[in-house]
Amino acid sequence: MDEQSTAFAAPAAMLVEGRAEGPLLFSHTALSFWGGVDPETGIVIDHAHPLRGVCLAGAVLAMPGGRGSCTGSAILLQLIVNGLAPVAMVFSQREDILTLGVIVAEEVYGRSLPIAVLEPADFIRLEGRKSLCVGSGSVFEPGATPVRGEKVAASADPLTLAEKDRELLSASVSPATSLAMRIVTRMARLDGAERLIDVAQVHVDGCIYTGPASLDFAEKLAGWGGRVVVPTSLNAISVDQARWREQGTDPARSQAASALADAYVRMGAAPTFTCAPYQLDDAPHRGEDIAWAESNAVVYANSVLGAHTMKYPDFLDICIALTGRAPHAGCHIDENRKARLLIEVEPMTGCDDCLWPLLGYQVGLLAPNTIPVLTGLETVAPSDDDLKAFGAAFATTSAAPMFHIVGVTPEAPTLQAAAGGATLPVLTVSHADLLAVWRSFNPVTGEPVDLVALGNPHFSADECRHLAELCRGRKKHPDVALTVTASRSTYGKIIESGLAAELEAFGVTFVRDACWCTVMPPIVPPAARLIVTNSGKYAHYGPGLSGKEVRFASLAGCVDAAILGRCPEAPPAWLTS
Incomplete structure (x- = not known):
């Protein structure tokens, strides 16, 4: 008999208790609610997600888990308060961020929705089904007999309180x-x-x-x-x-x-x-x-x-x-910090700062919920800002809490140390993989630019210094805004050093306290059509958050765009060689 003709029922671990029924929205792709779901409409706004444009309200949402921003809990809380949340969620792995949003709604506002975790083999069987019931330790189709699982917090409570x-x-x-x-x-x-x-x-x-x-x-x-x-x-x-x-x-x-x-x-x-x-x-x-x-x-x-x-x-x-x-x-x-996946990176010679956000984004796709260790970068010597760019992009596409780079990060002096001596499954990253990410950020090249957005995460004093070097002796295009978000602390440092005055004379506008994932119009000009950024994180979230087209370039490429008024015409040469 065809599996889809058999009523589905499977035991589930309940992260949050409750019972609900609704039409099924299924995806193989995890979703960050922050930058991925509009809390005022319940519609998926992540331009890269298969459910883009779909409203979650009233549905049973089934996906592997959350990913990306920690603010997903706040978005889900607002959806619950607005009456626009899914009626239940089903995951194939334990998930904290969205679960916490429901727990806060329950503790503070007396509102809730059930969250269940299925075994991966059972989760895959959900695809193509029309509606689901969730509750009492089971996920099942209407009319099927529930198959009970166990609560995550079992009666034998492991937690000892001081x-x-x-x-x-x-x-x-x-x-x-x-x-x-x-x-x-x-x-x-x-x-x-x-x-x-x-x-x-x-x-x-x-x-x-x-x-x-x-x-x-x-x-x-x-x-x-x-x-x-x-x-x-x-x-x-x-x-x-x-x-x-x-x-x-x-x-x-x-x-x-x-x-x-x-x-x-x-x-x-x-x-x-x-x-x-x-x-x-x-x-x-x-x-x-x-x-x-x-x-x-x-x-x-x-x-x-x-x-x-x-x-x-x-x-x-x-x-x-x-x-x-x-x-x-x-x-x-300590044991939970060990790598469980080895990613071998093809030698990257002559690369610019594009490498780190592109690589972080791709590694996050390969390791959506697993701590990876990277080899092949031992001689590249990334700066703190390079690692910031890598980590921000990695955290956009992965739910994993950390990464290792052999010979670079402190817990990976060797591959053996990072992996704790375990033999790991192996994946690779090539120039072609990074070029594919670059092209996903830049489906069209050479377009007119309205805004250059820098500082996601916040620009450092070193990045401001590098930006000043790239701008020195040049003139910004009058129709392009160049805006940098930075912390109060960093802005104070560059005021003291004179960098702020130099950059502002070029035409840079500084925004403190906020960053590109949180700014409001007219910092993003309402009439603007296209933004260029050097952030892999903002290249992903920006379209959904701003409603604008967003393109990606190196820092030097962003400065060129601010001066010429156009996006780069082609990928960097090192990426295509």
């Missing part, structure tokens, strides 16, 4: 702290943690304004007495707090975004407002347990700095900051 943990759950602390601790312990049980640990610092990504729910949640915590107990930095927000009026951004949204940032500052977080906290003076040290959100920051902290953090979802970050406690799971455990 005395101080129990106190943080009690009425002796503020309502904000006890709520935060309930959320931390729920996630710890889902992660299979046996205990909680102290963290040295937290980086909060939940300060990005994703709609009224993100502001309401933060103001509730602040109003309920929430105060951070460890040093806490804040991610880029959705507005340049000091200059949004002169920039002409929407007053209502700008005021809401600024109020959200202020709520986190009232809870004791530092107004760093950067998506590149590793550029700050108090960056964590190797082996230090921290709790960072923001996908590129997590990947950089684990991979380049050698600090230990999980890929914490938005809202779990502030919960850990309010309690100082985090699950002992994921990349906090």
Whole structure:
């Protein structure tokens, strides 16, 4: 009998309990809700995703899992509050970011939806089916007999709480702290943690304004007495707090975004407002347990700095900051930091800075949920900014929390060290693979440019210095805007060095606090048709977030575009040789 004619039923592990039924939306491709789903419509806006243009509201969404941004939890919370969320979600792997969004909705707003995890072989059998029921430990078609699985948090609870943990759950602390601790312990049980640990610092990504729910949640915590107990930095927000009026951004949204940032500052977080906290003076040290959100920051902290953090979802970050406690799971455990996939990179000679975002993007596609180790780059000597560009693009296409590069990153002095002595499956990356990524970003070449967007993640002082060298003695095209997003800290440094004045004289506009994933019009001019960027991350997310065409080039290519008013005519020579 044809499998599709047989009613489907399979046991499932329930990440969030509940029962729902709806039409099935199935995809083999993971989806980042941030930059991938519009919270005001429920429509998929990721231009590279098979479900682009489809509304998720009322459907059972089945996909391998989430990927990309930690802000997916905030987008899902807003969808739930707006009544535009899927009625249930089914994954083929355990997933934290979207699950956390549902947990917050349940704990704070009394709204929820079931989340189930199927075995991969059962998940594949969903393709082509019309509707599904989810609940009670089973995923099944209407009319089929449910086949029960087990709860993830089984009756034999592996989590042992210390005395101080129990106190943080009690009425002796503020309502904000006890709520935060309930959320931390729920996630710890889902992660299979046996205990909680102290963290040295937290980086909060939940300060990005994703709609009224993100502001309401933060103001509730602040109003309920929430105060951070460890040093806490804040991610880029959705507005340049000091200059949004002169920039002409929407007053209502700008005021809401600024109020959200202020709520986190009232809870004791530092107004760093950067998506590149590793550029700050108090960056964590190797082996230090921290709790960072923001996908590129997590990947950089684990991979380049050698600090230990999980890929914490938005809202779990502030919960850990309010309690100082985090699950002992994921990349906090040495064994979980080992590579499970070897990627051999073809020799890349004569390459420019295009290499790193293109390579990161491709490696993320090859390792969608697996920590990879790369060989073949031992003599290339990437800079910190190269590794930033690689990690940001990698974190866009992969859900993995880190990578290794033999001879480059601290936990990969050798392949054996990175893999823990294991024999790994092997994949390769060639010039042809990277050229295919370049062409996916640049389906048309030589087009007129309206905006050059730099600083996703935030530009460093070194990148500003390099940009000044490329611009020196040249003249920007009058019809092209060249805008750089940077942190307050970096902008202060380049003001002091004179670089800011030099770049502004060329025609560069600086936006602080926000970055390209969060900026509002008219920073992206409403009349603009085409943007060029050197960021693999923004080349992916930009079309959905801005509604514009986005092209990709090296930093030198971006400067040429700002001067000539056109995109590069062809891929860089090293990529086609």
